[in-house]
Amino acid sequence: MNATARLVRAEVRKLFTTRALPVSAVIAAVLAVTSVLIDAAVAGKTGQHPLGSAAETYQMLKLGVLPTVVMLVIGILAAGGEFRHRTIVPALLASPHRARLFVVKVAVIAVFGAVFSAVIFGLGLGTIVGTLAAHGIHHLPAQTGQLYLGSVISGACFGMIGVALGTLTRNTVGAIVAAIGWAVFVEEIVLQTVAPHLDKWLPVGASIGLTNPPSASVLPPLAAGLVLTGYAAALLLLASRTTIRRDIG
Amino acid sequence: MPAITISHLTKRYGPVLAVDDLSFDVHPGKVTGFLGPNGSGKTTTLRILLGLAAPTSGSATIGGLTYRQLPDPVRQVGAALDSNTFHPGRSASQHLKVIATATGLPHRRVAEVLDLVGLGSAAGRRVGGYSLGMRQRLSLAGALLGDPGVLVLDEPLNGLDPEGIRWIRGLLRALAAEGRTVLVSSHLLSEVAQTVDEVVVLSKGHAIAETTLAELAARGSVTRARTTDATRLTGVLLGAGIQVRLVDGSTIEARGADAEAVGLAAARAGLPILELSRQDEDLETLFFNLVHDRQEVAA
Numbered sequence: 001m002n003a004t005a006r007l008v009r010a011e012v013r014k015l016f017t018t019r020a021l022p023v024s025a026v027i028a029a030v031l032a033v034t035s036v037l038i039d040a041a042v043a044g045k046t047g048q049h050p051l052g053s054a055a056e057t058y059q060m061l062k063l064g065v066l067p068t069v070v071m072l073v074i075g076i077l078a079a080g081g082e083f084r085h086r087t088i089v090p091a092l093l094a095s096p097h098r099a100r101l102f103v104v105k106v107a108v109i110a111v112f113g114a115v116f117s118a119v120i121f122g123l124g125l126g127t128i129v130g131t132l133a134a135h136g137i138h139h140l141p142a143q144t145g146q147l148y149l150g151s152v153i154s155g156a157c158f159g160m161i162g163v164a165l166g167t168l169t170r171n172t173v174g175a176i177v178a179a180i181g182w183a184v185f186v187e188e189i190v191l192q193t194v195a196p197h198l199d200k201w202l203p204v205g206a207s208i209g210l211t212n213p214p215s216a217s218v219l220p221p222l223a224a225g226l227v228l229t230g231y232a233a234a235l236l237l238l239a240s241r242t243t244i245r246r247d248i249g
Numbered sequence: 250m251p252a253i254t255i256s257h258l259t260k261r262y263g264p265v266l267a268v269d270d271l272s273f274d275v276h277p278g279k280v281t282g283f284l285g286p287n288g289s290g291k292t293t294t295l296r297i298l299l300g301l302a303a304p305t306s307g308s309a310t311i312g313g314l315t316y317r318q319l320p321d322p323v324r325q326v327g328a329a330l331d332s333n334t335f336h337p338g339r340s341a342s343q344h345l346k347v348i349a350t351a352t353g354l355p356h357r358r359v360a361e362v363l364d365l366v367g368l369g370s371a372a373g374r375r376v377g378g379y380s381l382g383m384r385q386r387l388s389l390a391g392a393l394l395g396d397p398g399v400l401v402l403d404e405p406l407n408g409l410d411p412e413g414i415r416w417i418r419g420l421l422r423a424l425a426a427e428g429r430t431v432l433v434s435s436h437l438l439s440e441v442a443q444t445v446d447e448v449v450v451l452s453k454g455h456a457i458a459e460t461t462l463a464e465l466a467a468r469g470s471v472t473r474a475r476t477t478d479a480t481r482l483t484g485v486l487l488g489a490g491i492q493v494r495l496v497d498g499s500t501i502e503a504r505g506a507d508a509e510a511v512g513l514a515a516a517r518a519g520l521p522i523l524e525l526s527r528q529d530e531d532l533e534t535l536f537f538n539l540v541h542d543r544q545e546v547a548a
Contacts, residue, residue, distance in 0.1 A: 001353065010351035017343040018336055086334040089301065090344075090391055093328055094351040096300045096317040247302035 004104060007095055011108040014087075020077045025116070028070045032063050032124035040131045052137035061144060063124040064151025064211030067117035071155045074116075075109050075162020076175045079239075083170035088248055098244045102167070106236055109159040117155025121148055143213055150210030150221055157228045161203065164235035167243050200224075203231045252277045252399050252430035253298065258307035260293050260454075267293045269454035270307070275432050275447075277398070280425045282441045282462075283434040285451030286540055291434040292330070294451075295403050299328050311399055323352040327392030328401040332384035332408060337377025341368055341387050344376060348394055362390040367416070381408030389417070399430045406440050418444045438536035452540045469535035472503045472511045475524035485518040486511065499523075 001009075015021055039060045043051035050056060082088040095101045125148065132138070162179075169175040187204045199205040200219045209224025219227060251274035260268040268290040275281045285291050296302040298309040300316035311319065311326055319325050335344050345359040363372045366386040371379070376387065385408050392400055400421075406414050421444050425431050435441045438448070448465055450458040458465060476482045479501050486493040491506040491514070503511050508527050515522050530538070 003353075006353050007351055010347050013343075013347050013350055014336075017340075017347070018338040020338075081336065085336045086331070087336050087344075089330055089334040090348055091351070092301060093299060093326075094323055094348050096319075096322055245303075248296070249302070 067120040071113040071159035076166040080166030080172035113156040113159030164239040167239035279446040282445035290454035323395035327397040329388035469530035
């Protein structure tokens, strides 16, 4: 087995030997299922589309945002945790080639993010199919597959963005607070008010373009995927340059 | 051939000169103490040696190669830099298996080193519940994982109980006896005096002594002489290459010279010796004086 393959196995082992992953997975799974059930419960009531309509099912399918947020946190914990707990020291003693270590971590989180998002979205989709079937409805909107793929891409990209933020800040709590603050306050409140046409070009806006049904206010899926991948690549490039040069104190 | 070579190493953090043109060698088959007060540049030097920090100038090599150039670093160099490099949620066994996986070491080696450092029964416990002494032992287990020929340990006795200190001293001696190179840093000479063969004493980032422990101890020998003309005797002893200090008009103190050398030098100069006595400083006092004198000069 070559050095890169060994590092991949070590990174996977790191992921699966802390509590962060199972706790995050359980939270994401519970939220995915309950969000669908809540949407189904309120469907057809005041101001809500009826159950089985395309609009209501699309509302249920917006659950792709869940694995995206969880993967952002997992990415931050995977990279920032190395500095917080100083496990970066034994990691670099075992593998002094920093660029290789960084690339492997990014790749592992990206692949894991894709798989994780596929599983969580699949769980939510299964709940939707079961709920609709229980009401005698046996069809899904045409763009369900596109939203599934968009959620997988969004989860992988936000996992990588998490790694970049964790590496740049070296502070897991600070990075999580900053990321959520950016998403909620800067993109969703400030920019939505001041310059709503800009919002779709920013990371969270691009993610919405991938995980929500197409509309005039979001980017088309292909453009959204390219924009989000571009943000992930730019942040990773910045993080890799600092990581490779920085002294580990 | 030295196993570790530090050559004109300098490290500057902005206006702070952490390591100042430091040079020394560390040889195989010996335990070398890397001594100095806190902030003297020991840890910075070790971090540069291990590729964790970049030197401003100079070099730090192991077998002629920098750490990053070593083909199989964990099997060549074992390092324990501090006792807080573990994820608190992982067990000791999981922590070491991550390293073993990354380096291609067999996982059976994890159980072997945990048994060796006395953590076999706690291998499955989360490190977050470990005492400082247990974490020190786990650091050492990580250093020994690849069965390396060179060991670099930063303050390995911190937090260990007397039994642990005795155990690690025996272990380091045994590892050196097997022909391995052992470099151990400490801010207390007394802590490592029973273990080390050679010492490098650091102050303000600069080596102020690189010698054997026996030679260092000899520097703590002080001969006190009372004579009729202490000023003249001071000149005579300085002329003979003896380090001397004038205490008062009738008394001098010669450092690192025995009573016979002082007595003979005085006799040759025709100076009567009225009183001659020898005092040996303990190692810790000698270490303190060495470092303190240097710091005062630097200030």
